[in-house]
Amino acid sequence: MMATENSPGAGVIVCEDGFARPLWASADPLLRGYYDTEWGMPVRTESAMYERIVLEGFQAGLSWLTILRKREAFRAAFHHFDPERVASFTASDIKRLMLDSGIIRNQRKVVSAINNANATLRLRDEGGLVALVWSFQPDTTPMPRTHDDIPTSSAESLALSKVLRKKGFSFVGPVTMYALMEATGIVDTHLLDSYRRGSSGVWLR
Template sequence: MTSLRTGPDARVRCAWVGDDAEYRRYHDEEWGTALHGDRALFEKMALEGFQAGLSWITILRKRPRFREVFAGFEPAAVAAFDESDVERLMADQGIIRNRAKIEATIGNARIVQSMADGELDALMWSFAPPPSGVRPASFAEVPAVTPASTALSKELRRRGFRFVGPTTMYALMESAGMVDDHIEGCWRADPR
């Protein structure tokens, strides 16, 4: 399988983008770009947790509805959700209706709410590895789990977070720009 693909705009991108316009936008504007802020990282954590076992494009297409029903992923607002909110979310066909993931998101919001302002951001970024100086030449060189994602997962779990396994955390690290796995030759691949 090729690791690069030329899009309809003649730009060469990571091949996982395929032909989907929303995936192209996400790849070009978000994926691998440094993301900071407790709210933004809480949202990313929640969405990556909902993605477990599903394709990211499914989550990306549902993201506007997720943002609407989860109060913009403001940790204080989500932390205040109760059982009636869980039932409301379970009935919403616009999101992934998985009780364990919904309850984990609410529980995770409560943990974030108990942290100092900026603490989640600092904690997560403290696990970002230094750039390796080597860009992946193919998808085969991109790991699913790393020692850094395993350590981040372990620390988050120690603090009580759920749906934050090592593979999920590596996907978050890629998405939030803690690691840059744009394939060599992709127009977004910065020289290292």
């Protein structure tokens, strides 16, 4: 999978199927599939948003490919990220998860996932997790031509981070929250020359 001389712009490569993608989405079949079908698409359900927050937290310090390779094991271990079920986890569940080689066995992150489930349930009386996260959608979105043009945080991700922390969430720093906003369509950071630019329907190309 190599860049061609007629690549439409710096930052993307034309893959063998003729579609222009950023380099990170072209290096592995799992990453390509994720980029082509999921990354940047709007997330509007509680369990899906909770899953993304948990996985972004587990990803801290690791590659996203590592998370994708373990995603199905995560889903099994956390009951498909049903916040009600995860909120009921006990010390024995933490011990079980710490013995599960299919997931990332970091106790602080495991405990955070349980705490975040409880925080998600509490938000139901305030409109819910999804509404809260989407309330930080900015008025404009980046227009990057290369990876270096993409911000790693924003005023909105900083504000979202602060609010979520006040609500009891953890592993929700501003950089992690910007990654969440990218992944869930709240901002569109697809490169301008990528064939996926504007695919979410949230932002004009």
